[in-house]
């Protein structure tokens with residue numbers, strides 16, 4: 001479970017996240033949506049201790065991420081797939097990850113298979129990978145420690161249709177086994193297929209927090225809801 005409580009993050013005079021409160025419960029996929037610059041990545045970065053909150057808190061599995069023993073083994077994180085070391089092979093990235101986490105090296109081959117990277121691909125340098133391959137590697141890295149929570153920022157970017165289908169199944173199985181997934185994405189159709197809950201933010205504030213079933217029962221699709229709920233806060237809305 002992830003609990004975001006009255007979280008505010010300021011960068012100088014800019015309020016990136018403005019007093020947001022929501023929960024991503026265990027056993028569910030929570031879709032975290034919002035226009036560019038709405039504050040999604042900032043919230044995720046605070047959740048994993050990469051950015052300090054100005055006020056409020058994010059609790060992961062009942063505490064601060066940084067206070068969890070071996071946090072990377074309990075919380076799988078993918079914030080920026082393009083940030084991986086270009087000079088290392090995919091296999092090296094995963095092997096180093098396994099060593100850091102203290103999990104057996106045999107996890108590397110299991111994870112490669114799970115994310116659909118071949119042995120041959122795993123021996124190529126990450127600098128030669130397509131964005132989709134980097135996303136697969138990043139998701140693999142997040143899964144290495146058999147975590148209870150996944151925090152994924154735009155993991156479907158660059159994935160081909162099979163990749164998106166694969167990721168959807170992976171997240172469904174993960175959540176159905178009791179895992180917590182916080183997933184940001186601009187691929188609304190995909191989020192609609194996989195998310196159990198939707199938290200939408202605009203200009204750092206929550207504009208929607210509801211079960212997907214509830215939203216769909218109102219007869220609207222996620223794209224329409226997104227456009228109507230965030231129009232006044234999105235760049236296009238502001239320009240209009």
Ligand SMILES: Nc1ncnc2c1ncn2[C@@H]1O[C@H](COP(=O)(O)OP(=O)(O)OP(=O)(O)O)[C@@H](O)[C@H]1O
Nearest residue numbers: 011014015016034035036037038039040041042043
């Ligand atoms: N390190 C930083 N310093 C200053 N401003 C920042 C910093 N990081 C983010 N911001 C600003 O905070 C706001 C929220 O950014 P954030 O990256 O959280 O948005 P986002 O919802 O993830 O957007 P996107 O969908 O484009 O990834 C933006 O106005 C952004 O410019």
